[in-house]
Amino acid sequence: MNVSWDLLDLDPETDDLDAREVAAMLAYRSRYSTATVFRTIRQLTERATAAWDHTTGLSIGYPPPALHSRPRILHPDADPVAAFSDLLRREVTARPLSTDGCAVELSGGMDSSMTALALAETVGPVRTAALMLGGDVGDQQHRRRCEISARARLGPDLTVPVAEFGPFHPTGPRANGRPTSPTDGTYAEAMNELYSRLSAAGARWVFTGVGGDELCFQRPEERVLTGDPWNLHPVPDHLGPRARDALLHIEDDLAPASVLHASTLLALAVHSATAMRHGLWPISPLAAPLVLRFSESLPLEWRRGKRLMRLRLEQAGYSREVVHPPLRENFAVTCEAAMLQDGLPLLCQWLPGSILTLQGLLDPVELSTECATVATTGQGASELYRPLALEAALRSLAILAATP
Numbered sequence: 001m002n003v004s005w006d007l008l009d010l011d012p013e014t015d016d017l018d019a020r021e022v023a024a025m026l027a028y029r030s031r032y033s034t035a036t037v038f039r040t041i042r043q044l045t046e047r048a049t050a051a052w053d054h055t056t057g058l059s060i061g062y063p064p065p066a067l068h069s070r071p072r073i074l075h076p077d078a079d080p081v082a083a084f085s086d087l088l089r090r091e092v093t094a095r096p097l098s099t100d101g102c103a104v105e106l107s108g109g110m111d112s113s114m115t116a117l118a119l120a121e122t123v124g125p126v127r128t129a130a131l132m133l134g135g136d137v138g139d140q141q142h143r144r145r146c147e148i149s150a151r152a153r154l155g156p157d158l159t160v161p162v163a164e165f166g167p168f169h170p171t172g173p174r175a176n177g178r179p180t181s182p183t184d185g186t187y188a189e190a191m192n193e194l195y196s197r198l199s200a201a202g203a204r205w206v207f208t209g210v211g212g213d214e215l216c217f218q219r220p221e222e223r224v225l226t227g228d229p230w231n232l233h234p235v236p237d238h239l240g241p242r243a244r245d246a247l248l249h250i251e252d253d254l255a256p257a258s259v260l261h262a263s264t265l266l267a268l269a270v271h272s273a274t275a276m277r278h279g280l281w282p283i284s285p286l287a288a289p290l291v292l293r294f295s296e297s298l299p300l301e302w303r304r305g306k307r308l309m310r311l312r313l314e315q316a317g318y319s320r321e322v323v324h325p326p327l328r329e330n331f332a333v334t335c336e337a338a339m340l341q342d343g344l345p346l347l348c349q350w351l352p353g354s355i356l357t358l359q360g361l362l363d364p365v366e367l368s369t370e371c372a373t374v375a376t377t378g379q380g381a382s383e384l385y386r387p388l389a390l391e392a393a394l395r396s397l398a399i400l401a402a403t404p
Contacts, residue, residue, distance in 0.1 A: 023243035028233035032262035111212025125155035166338030211287030242360035339381035
């Protein structure tokens with residue numbers, strides 16, 4: 001039995017794909033289980049155990065489902081912001097750290113800001129790093145990051161313009177067939193560049209804001225009260241017949257409820273592998289069981305809209321632009337532009353001999369039609385990202401397997 005934290009170490013077989021896992025990935029339906037897109041590779045979920053013998057092969061034992069907290073009524077003199085801040089400081093200082101060896105990903109968003117403030121208050125002026133947006137949104141991001149860094153007295157800054165290292169950039173590994181994992185993130189090219197520079201600068205630990213969204217999670221019954229919608233992506237029309245059949249069993253064979261939200265664990269898996277390939281140890285204080293338990297216990301009004309985090313910044317004296325940025329900062333525009341310029345031509349080039357279409361997981365006619373529509377209208381290119389990303393990973397691994 002071969003074991004590794006990096007899927008690329010395990011010799012994936014691209015001709016033996018798990019249709020259900022591929023369908024889930026292509027349909028934006030995340031599954032938390034021991035399965036991967038490769039039938040011969042399993043992943044160990046949290047608290048699970050794996051055993052191997054020559055008679056029965058691999059067996060995985062699941063733990064009991066984890067229990068989660070319910071919202072409670074706050075004591076009249078309770079101070080959730082102070083308690084939250086103290087928890088984060090304790091998570092940061094749970095391990096020996098040095099200022100020079102630490103870096104924090106400070107995008108300027110709520111989650112990364114919480115991590116950065118906790119580091120500044122405990123470890124000191126650590127290095128900051130970020131992928132930078134362009135245009136007016138990028139200008140706002142720059143101002144907000146500068147204010148956070150100055151007020152918190154953080155250390156030197158390292159940034160990478162995300163547009164210069166967008167998805168499938170011609171100089172990047174995915175466009176050139178170098179080995180990539182199906183679980184690599186959307187902005188793998190930019191993150192690899194950022195982590196490479198951090199490692200060269202002497203960083204050993206990289207702190208992230210992963211897990212912050214889940215701290216403000218609304219339960220189904222709470223969404224009924226607030227009217228806040230679920231952001232469920234529609235199933236794409238370009239799924240092939242084998243993938244559509246597999247989607248009928250998307251809820252089968254899942255791992256039991258985890259201590260952290262499954263979405264947090266999946267995000268950590270993506271983030272951590274990329275960092276560790278560059279010799280960086282990722283630490284995510286917001287993705288800690290005690291922090292989640294505390295947040296789950298808070299009444300809805302403290303979680304909705306990340307009020308807890310915004311009050312933390314407000315009480316620390318930050319401007320309204322930092323606490324309530326008027327422009328939404330995300331990479332959606334970057335992904336759309338990169339897919340239109342670099343991704344679409346690559347997908348059109350690979351489509352005739354696509355591994356996914358040959359295995360009935362993508363519909364080549366529908367996907368060709370979508371490509372033509374995007375080329376004509378210049379819109380909707382990001383909808384083609386997932387089929388291209390998975391195809392690129394599979395092609396790179398097939399080339400690797402065929403190399404003597």
